[in-house]
Structure formats: C-alpha cells, structure tokens
Amino acid sequence: MKCDLHIHSNMSDGRFSPETLVEMACERGLDCISITDHDNFDATARAQVKAKAMGLKYLVGAELSTVWEGLDVHILAYNVNLADPDLHKAMEPVLQMRDRRNEAMADKLAQQGMPIDLDALRSQGFVGRPVIAREMVRLGYCKDVAEAFEKYIGAGKCCYVQSKRLSPSEAIKLTLRFGGIPVLAHPKQLHLDKPHTESLLKKLVAVGLSGIEANYFAHNTIERSYFCRLAKKYKLIITGGSDFHDYVHGVELGTQSFSPNGYTRKVLGI
Numbered sequence: 001m002k003c004d005l006h007i008h009s010n011m012s013d014g015r016f017s018p019e020t021l022v023e024m025a026c027e028r029g030l031d032c033i034s035i036t037d038h039d040n041f042d043a044t045a046r047a048q049v050k051a052k053a054m055g056l057k058y059l060v061g062a063e064l065s066t067v068w069e070g071l072d073v074h075i076l077a078y079n080v081n082l083a084d085p086d087l088h089k090a091m092e093p094v095l096q097m098r099d100r101r102n103e104a105m106a107d108k109l110a111q112q113g114m115p116i117d118l119d120a121l122r123s124q125g126f127v128g129r130p131v132i133a134r135e136m137v138r139l140g141y142c143k144d145v146a147e148a149f150e151k152y153i154g155a156g157k158c159c160y161v162q163s164k165r166l167s168p169s170e171a172i173k174l175t176l177r178f179g180g181i182p183v184l185a186h187p188k189q190l191h192l193d194k195p196h197t198e199s200l201l202k203k204l205v206a207v208g209l210s211g212i213e214a215n216y217f218a219h220n221t222i223e224r225s226y227f228c229r230l231a232k233k234y235k236l237i238i239t240g241g242s243d244f245h246d247y248v249h250g251v252e253l254g255t256q257s258f259s260p261n262g263y264t265r266k267v268l269g270i
Contacts (some may be wrong), residue, residue: 001270002257005034005059005240006076006185006213008250009047012037013128015246018047026054028254032270034061036076036241038128039094043176044082057270063185064094064174067165070198072155075171076213076239076252078268080180087178094166101163102127108159109152114141129153130249145248168200169207178209181267183211183239187227188219198230205234210267215240215258219250237264 008014016024018035025033033056035043041062051058064075080087106118116135121127133148138256142148143169150160166174175182184204187197201212202261214227215238231238240258243250260270 001031001265002029003032003239003242003260003270004030004241004253005032005036005061005078005239006063006216006243006250007033007035007253008037008063008123008243008245009035009043009180011035012040012126013245013249014086018043019050021244022047022050022054022056022058024253026056030056030254030257032057032059034059034078034241036061036063037126038063039065039098040091040126041080041087042126054264059268059270060180065098065165066168066171066172067162068168070162071192073168073190073200074185075168075175075209076183076185077171077175077179078183078239080175080178080238084178090174090177097164097166098138100129101161102132104161104163105129105132105153105159108161109136112159113138113202114152114159130245168204170203172208181210181237182208183213183237184209185213186216186218186243187212187214188216188223196228201234205236209236211237211239211264213240214238217242217256223240233235237267239264239268 007021009018035047037043044060048058059078060080061078064077066073107118109116114122133145136142136148137144172182212227212231214224214231226237242253244253
C-alpha cells in the first residue's frame with residue numbers, strides 16, 4: 001500500500017484544491033492519502049467525496065501547531081470525529097491564536113515599508129506564512145517565497161512573530177478527546193539531539209501520543225531508522241508523507257510514498 005499522509009491543500013497554505021490533490025494522488029498511483037491542513041479540517045468533506053468517487057482511501061487529518069519551550073512542535077491529528085458538535089468550538093481558539101500572529105506580522109511588515117492587506121487575504125481563505133510570503137512576491141517586495149522567508153518572515157527574522165500556541169500536550173489531548181490518533185510530525189525539524197528528542201517523545205507518549213512521522217520526506221535513511229527504533233521502543237505507529245504544498249514546499253506529490261506496517265494500518269484503519 002502506497003500512502004502519503006501529510007499533504008496541504010488551498011484550504012490552508014497549499015496551492016491545490018482538495019479535489020485536485022485527490023486526482024493527482026490517483027494519477028500517481030497512491031492508495032491512501034490524508035490532507036493535513038494547518039489547524040483545520042476544512043478540506044475533509046470535499047476530499048472524502050472525491051476520494052470515494054475515485055476509489056482512493058482517505059484518512060481524516062490536520063496538522064496542529066504547538067509550541068514547547070520555544071520550539072515549534074507539530075501534531076498530526078488523524079481520524080478525528082468531525083461529526084462531534086464540540087469540535088468546531090474547540091478549534092476556534094487555535095485559529096484565533098494564528099490570526100493574532102498574522103496581525104502582528106503584518107504590522108511588522110508595514111513598519112519595514114511592506115504593507116499587506118490582511119483582510120483581503122482572509123477573504124480568500126486560510127492565511128499562514130506561505131500565503132503572506134506569496135503576497136509579498138505578488139506585491140514585488142521579494143523575488144520569490146524563499147527570499148520572503150530568508151529575509152523577513154522566517155524564524156528569527158525581523159518580521160517573524162512567535163505566536164501563542166497550544167502546547168503539544170494540549171494538542172494531543174484535543175485529538176484524543178475527539179477520538180483521534182495523535183502523531184508527532186517531522187521530528188527532524190525539532191533540531192534536537194537524540195537524548196533531547198527521546199526525552200520530549202517520552203513526555204508526549206505519557207499524555208497519549210500514538211505515533212511518529214518517521215518516514216517524512218526530508219529524513220535520510222539513518223534518521224528514518226532512528227525514528228523507527230523509537231517507534232518500536234515506545235509502541236508507536238509509523239507514518240510518513242511528502243508535506244506537499246506546491247512545487248516549492250515539500251516534495252512533489254507521488255514522488256515519495258511509504259508503505260505502513262501492519263500495526264500502523266490496524267490503528268489507522270487503512
């Protein structure tokens with residue numbers, strides 16, 4: 001089974017619609033996908049309808065942004081019960097925190113002589129840093145998205161804002177509350193050494209973490225092997241994905257995939 005369980009649509013900061021992503025996945029021979037947009041499940045209903053019509057397995061997912069001791073820690077929330085009426089209410093504060101960050105970032109950009117119309121961006125849908133970066137390119141402030149991040153809105157740059165976020169523990173508990181399966185996304189991006197990576201993992205497992213994205217596209221063979229060993233040690237499922245946003249962020253859909261082991265398939269129901 002060829003899976004990609006980490007994809008972004010234009011319902012967050014990706015470039016393609018949920019339907020187009022399903023079509024691309026089918027064309028490229030994938031058997032199961034999950035669109036894991038940032039802090040929302042808005043792509044799910046459309047993707048599910050399209051996937052059913054095309055005979056593609058689809059897994060409900062989202063990528064929850066959290067902060068732990070100054071580090072960005074992302075939790076992939078799979079199989080959440082979207083029919084629960086309390087889910088939308090629980091997600092509202094998450095989106096509000098992101099919106100306040102965007103406003104603070106827009107203020108900093110204006111101070112640098114690069115005003116953006118945040119309301120206009122909001123009217124088009126979800127706003128994240130890649131959306132802001134693309135707007136900076138459109139307005140001629142930067143030659144490309146990479147420059148926007150490297151000079152202005154990347155972590156530690158002059159217009160970067162570290163927003164208030166859920167803690168990893170809160171994101172895990174939220175996922176579990178609505179029947180979901182919480183997985184630590186792209187552990188390499190924590191930029192922690194092995195002892196500190198395992199220390200954090202142990203803390204997350206203690207509050208209910210169920211998996212680790214060992215087969216993330218940017219992990220090399222040694223890193224994948226290490227994260228898989230941690231998964232075995234802590235009885236975690238192993239997931240993987242392309243983190244495909246467009247042809248700049250992540251790797252092109254279908255060029256990499258992973259085959260889940262039996263335990264992972266059983267837990268995820270794929």
